[in-house]
Amino acid sequence: MNANSADSSDAVADSVRPIARTSLSDEIIAQIIGLIKRDVLRPGDRLPPERELCKRFGVGRSSLREALRSLGAMGVIDGRVGEGTFVSDNQQFIQKALQWGMLLNRKMVGDLIETRLMLESETAFWAAQRAGEEDMGRIEGALADMASALEDSAQFLAADMRFHLAVAGATQNALLAGLLEATRGYLQEWIERSLAEEGRAPDRARLSLQQHECIANALRAGDAQAARTAMVEHVLSSSEDLRAQFAAASG
Amino acid sequence: MNANSADSSDAVADSVRPIARTSLSDEIIAQIIGLIKRDVLRPGDRLPPERELCKRFGVGRSSLREALRSLGAMGVIDGRVGEGTFVSDNQQFIQKALQWGMLLNRKMVGDLIETRLMLESETAFWAAQRAGEEDMGRIEGALADMASALEDSAQFLAADMRFHLAVAGATQNALLAGLLEATRGYLQEWIERSLAEEGRAPDRARLSLQQHECIANALRAGDAQAARTAMVEHVLSSSEDLRAQFAAASG
DNA sequence: GATAGCTGATGGTCAGACCAATTGCAAATA
DNA sequence: TATTTGCAATTGGTCTGACCATCAGCTATC
Numbered sequence A, B: 001m002n003a004n005s006a007d008s009s010d011a012v013a014d015s016v017r018p019i020a021r022t023s024l025s026d027e028i029i030a031q032i033i034g035l036i037k038r039d040v041l042r043p044g045d046r047l048p049p050e051r052e053l054c055k056r057f058g059v060g061r062s063s064l065r066e067a068l069r070s071l072g073a074m075g076v077i078d079g080r081v082g083e084g085t086f087v088s089d090n091q092q093f094i095q096k097a098l099q100w101g102m103l104l105n106r107k108m109v110g111d112l113i114e115t116r117l118m119l120e121s122e123t124a125f126w127a128a129q130r131a132g133e134e135d136m137g138r139i140e141g142a143l144a145d146m147a148s149a150l151e152d153s154a155q156f157l158a159a160d161m162r163f164h165l166a167v168a169g170a171t172q173n174a175l176l177a178g179l180l181e182a183t184r185g186y187l188q189e190w191i192e193r194s195l196a197e198e199g200r201a202p203d204r205a206r207l208s209l210q211q212h213e214c215i216a217n218a219l220r221a222g223d224a225q226a227a228r229t230a231m232v233e234h235v236l237s238s239s240e241d242l243r244a245q246f247a248a249a250s251g
Numbered sequence C: 001g002a003t004a005g006c007t008g009a010t011g012g013t014c015a016g017a018c019c020a021a022t023t024g025c026a027a028a029t030a
Numbered sequence D: 001t002a003t004t005t006g007c008a009a010t011t012g013g014t015c016t017g018a019c020c021a022t023c024a025g026c027t028a029t030c
Helices: A004-014 A024-037 A050-056 A061-074 A094-105 A106-132 A135-148 A154-172 A172-197 A200-219 A223-251 B003-015 B024-037 B050-057 B061-073 B093-104 B108-130 B133-147 B153-170 B172-196 B201-221 B224-250
Strands: A079-080 A082-088 B079-081 B086-089
Touching: A024 A061, A024 B079, A024 B093, A050 A061, A061 B061, A061 B133, A094 A106, A094 A172, A094 B024, A094 B093, A094 B172, A106 A154, A106 A172, A106 A223, A106 B108, A106 B172, A135 A154, A135 A200, A154 A172, A172 A223, A172 B093, A172 B108, A200 A223, B024 B061, B050 B061, B050 B172, B061 B079, B093 B108, B093 B172, B108 B153, B108 B172, B108 B201, B108 B224, B133 B153, B133 B201, B153 B172, B153 B201, B172 B224, B201 B224
Parallel strands: none
Antiparallel strands: A079 A082, B079 B086
């Protein structure tokens, strides 16, 4: 290779960039996401039948279906045979991601317990600063439900979850709320077992309720530090059982 | 509907649950994930050609390809025409999830900046308690690179990122590290602009280096509180520019 | 010894067909 | 009339076989 050709190839390397080689499916994905983003397609909406979408996009059914598959894998859409394909009501990428991660890496459950402490405490911190009346209503509603379900562990747990999700929502940070919801959703299974196998569920529930009241008070007062502290205390105490449960399950 | 049929249908409702109706693709996905989890397939490995996988799984190519598409959407595998399909070296579900979320919801960038503060500070907290010699080596190596690249903002930024990722790795919590890596990866673009358009990059870099040294010292000392505080300070100061940048871009 | 060109392997796409589940309507039934 | 039964259309799921575009590696050429 002589000096001349070397020069020209360097000049080319600086001014030329690889052309985008996107597959048909990827373009379809981009278009559908665009439709959802621009609210042309809303959660719950039904997409046109595949065969019609093929015509509209001008592609074969394989390409279209592969695009739909990708969207489905991310939980963006959801197909039901005989009915149609629907835009998911709740766009939960992060849940999906954790789901996949969990499939591939079981240790991740341990990490999840740990990460949850951080997520919960920080959501409490920010929720205290940002919760509006509506948010507080949801939070205290969940608290009331917990109080009236001390004997019914399933209902108690459901209200418990509502409480935490309401707090997450009050942060006004969708990403944070999504992360919390995802981790919580995954740990829920273990939490259930932990509560069920305990035997002394009512006692446990009473303590939990008390801790939640503490958190709610801090939120209502707008005291971010207190909210975080209360949440840390709660999560730590509830994590103990959880860890034991997990250790037993994975051992 | 008479009383008898009502009774029986209720009895059925209680004891019968919907049978799992998993599609072929989903089973293929499960099997491939199983192979990866059991280390039969390792990151970087090449899968058999599609046509051969079809025979082995005993399915048509559409089903197989839709399965591969799903895995691809989650970043588990990666197909290159003419070469083959490969298991991704880094399994980054969370990155993928954020990527999708970002496509669908632009506000998420704002949330990301906020969430990053929490992630960074908490990783510092845990890293201080768990960093081994190897981790500290990586961290201090990155710090040295930063020091020697004060004038080269691109290199400085790269070393900066290495620093933060090394800290994340030191937590020994893959989930936390993944979350941090994902958020960081996404903000990197904005961080670059923020540094580039500033003009006074070297000054900015010097301050940044100083803050990183502070963090590294706390980590080396195993002082978790100090590490967190130092990280909060650093991220807050660097976030100011970032926020301005983002506000300008989205405004 | 380097280059251009050929060949085979491989992912990407298409078309048409059939299957299975679901819905909705219409006919048969009580 | 009210309920059940049964058929037909719709729709996602799958299969087949074909063709294209791209890439790696080999081969013949200069």
